[in-house]
Amino acid sequence: MPDIMEKRFFDRYGRSGSCGDQVSELLTQYLRDEETGKTNMAKLRNVATANSINLKRWDHLNMGHLRMNLGNVLRGKARAGADVHIGDVTIPGFRKREVSDT
Numbered sequence: 001m002p003d004i005m006e007k008r009f010f011d012r013y014g015r016s017g018s019c020g021d022q023v024s025e026l027l028t029q030y031l032r033d034e035e036t037g038k039t040n041m042a043k044l045r046n047v048a049t050a051n052s053i054n055l056k057r058w059d060h061l062n063m064g065h066l067r068m069n070l071g072n073v074l075r076g077k078a079r080a081g082a083d084v085h086i087g088d089v090t091i092p093g094f095r096k097r098e099v100s101d102t
Helices: 007-013 022-031 041-050 063-079
Strands: 084-086 089-091
Touching (some): 022 041, 022 084, 022 089, 063 084
Antiparallel strands (some): 084 089
């Protein structure tokens, strides 16, 4: 187990540190730089721009935190009903429907 990750998170998310949902998987595939294997900042900016997210509020964070925050905001947008765009893939937004009494 890596020292940086608490055991309870490691047990839940494994070595990848990822929740493994569709947003996480697509970000991993799209953002990976083919030459270095690391996150490609230009692609990260493209995803943020395509989804109207301003990365400037996270200028003080490292690349891992930027990617994590971007993923969390994308999930929130999808839950709020907005479509999420990652590369050529669009995840349709979803919103829980209110249950009516009738």
